[in-house]
Amino acid sequence: MAGYLIRRLGTAIIVVLGIALVTFLMLHIISPSPATDVLGQKASPAAIKAWNHANGFDRPWYDQFWTYISNLLHGDFGWSYKNNQTVNSMFAEKTPLSAFLSVSSVVVAILVALPLGIYQAIKRNTAGDVTATTLAFIFYSMPTFMVALLLIQVFALNLGWVDPNVSQNQSLTGALGSWQDLILPIISLSITQVASFSRYQRSAALDVLAQDYIKVARAKGLPERLVHTRHLVRNSALPMITLIGLSLPIVIGGNVLIEYAFNINGLGLMFINALQNDDYNVLMAYTLLTAILTVVGNLIADVLLSVSDPRIKLV
Template sequence: MAGYLIKRLATAIVVVFGITLVTFLMLHIVAPSPGQTVLGPKASQAAIRAYNHANGFDRPWYEQFGTYLNHVLHGNFGWSYKTNQSVNAIFAEKAPLSAFLSGVSLIVAVAIAMPLGIYQAVKRNSIGDITATTLAFVLYSMPVFMVALLMIQVFALSLGWVDPNVSQDQSLSGALNDWKDLILPIAALATTAVASYSRYQRSSSLDVLAQDFIKVARAKGLSNRLVYSRHLIRNASLPMITLIGLSLPALIAGNVLIEYAFNINGLGLLFVNSLQNDDYNVLLGYTLLTAVLTVVGNLIADLALTVSDPRIRLV
């Protein structure tokens, strides 16, 4: 176990370093200079050069990257060029709301998808299975922003069940005061996840039902309820652990589209605004955060799968 963790952590460091390097180079190649971004399009070239020189932006890229890495290792992600705030402070302000949206939508998706997938496998080729499979394929093929727009049109504008205007409070506590505003964003995020998770859960359950130990359990005279509860659910749910860990990047990416569609002041909307404003440090910080969460999610999924299934050995 210890050797496995050391190898995975070493791999994680290399992956995060590579992603940070590529993002850093892309921003400095494609985007205009920081001096032009901060001073504006009407700034003179002399003023831009002076700003870049004063802040070290005229040095070779590898020196700038080394300086940035040194700051990151000390927990400093720099300053936003547009808001004149530290990136750390901005993330600390907006991250709780984004984490809440992702966490709740993940819980809702798993709570619906796992029993639904097991039901489909047990009732294979029934009307319920065919209906759920059709809906899953339709929803899985739709991008999350399309699901969000349809939900806004149907439930907010047509039926009037919820308010289409989401609270603009940036704090999680403030947003929770108007918790009804978060129903549609969470539902949109969870819907696409349910479509994916339920398909995997159904397939996994069908594989387990075909195993010999299920046949032996039934041959012993166990009722279907005991067979499903003791043997099917746990074994069929193991692949879902890995899937959930691997889906963290998709949830984060979905947050970007959902927060933009509903105008929610979280990290996703911050990323979109930073793209439009060429706010380098915010973009770099967001990319680094996403990379770390992706690696950590995969590692947690592997460890959880090992704990859940003693047959798996980490080497």
């Protein structure tokens, strides 16, 4: 296990550095310096030159990249010139709300998808299974922002059950004070995940139902309820561990369209604003954190699978 973790961590570091290099080069090619965005389009060449020199943007790109990586090793993601504050402080302000939305949506998706997938496997090819499968394909193929817009139109504008204007509280505590505003965003994030998770869960449950130990349990006269609870649920739930691990990047990347649609002051809306304002340090930090969470999520899923299933060996 220790050797496997060391190798995976080494690979993860190489992957993250590679992503950092590619992202840095892409942003450097698009615009070598944000001086014009900071000083304005009418800034004089002399002012731009002075600003670039003061902030190190007149140095070679590889020198700038090395400085950026050195700062990262000290936990410094740089300075947001547009917002006039550190990127670290911006993430500290907006991460709790985005994380709450993402974690809540994943929890809701698991609570719905796990029993739904098992039900579909047990009732295979029945009307209920066909209906659930059809809905899963529809919602899985729909863009997340389209789901959000439909929910806003139906439940906020047509029925008036919730307020379409989401609270602009930036803190998680403030947002929870208007918890009704978070219902539609969480449901919007959950629907597509339920569609995906339930399909995996159904497939896994069908594989388990075909195993010999299920047939032996039934041959011994064990009631179907016990067959399902003791053997089917536990063994078919293992693939969900992988899906949960792969869902970890949603904490950073999955909220972009939803937060934009509902105008929620989280990481997703911050990323959209950074794109519009060419706030490159924010874009770099967002990309790197998404990459780190992706690598960490895969690693956690592999470790949890090996712990849950002794048949899986990490080599």
